[in-house]
Amino acid sequence: GQNIDQPTEMTATEGAIVQINCTYQTSGFNGLFWYQQHAGEAPTFLSYNVLDGLEEKGRFSSFLSRSKGYSYLLLKELQMKDSASYLCAVRHRPEAAGNKLTFGGGTRVLVKP
């Protein structure tokens, strides 16, 4: 089966840094996604990690450790518009489950002025 855990909610101050952790237990791992979802809107793609290490993309970075079943999303220089839910999702191998994604429950980040 699959089990993906991430904190329910986090609060941070504008201009600060926040790190959202995600741990997973799954068979047939084939990469990990982070999506951002504003209330009432569709999830939008942020990052994809398939190898261990850090991927940096502007203010957002994502890290993966496959041996530990662990990832984090780092948001730097927080802006008010970053207030949203952040979804961690594991991608499964095509032969196992056709590239489907299994999502965590999402972490709601609230950025305060």
Added chain:
Amino acid sequence: GAGVSQTPSNKVTEKGKYVELRCDPISGHTALYWYRQSLGQGPEFLIYFQGTGAADDSGLPNDRFFAVRPEGSVSTLKIQRTERGDSAVYLCASSPPTRPEQFFGPGTRLTVL
């Protein structure tokens, strides 16, 4: 259009009725996914199409749910004898042949009274 489109955006129906939800993927995307998202939770996989065929329908909750993609483009999710527990946002996503990202549509909010 540039992105995944879904119609209707909102659907209110009565318990026991039949509903159809439509998804129009990004042109050229061969893979199409349906997910269901309840309030405060991450999306939950329902079914995956590769071309016209359902490659994985393991997420459909029961036989009241059915989906088709007859020409390998537009897909329709069909729910028979709706129940109040079916109320959720139904998300469609598509992905191109050469990239792993799934691009989500805005969703259809289904309310069963």
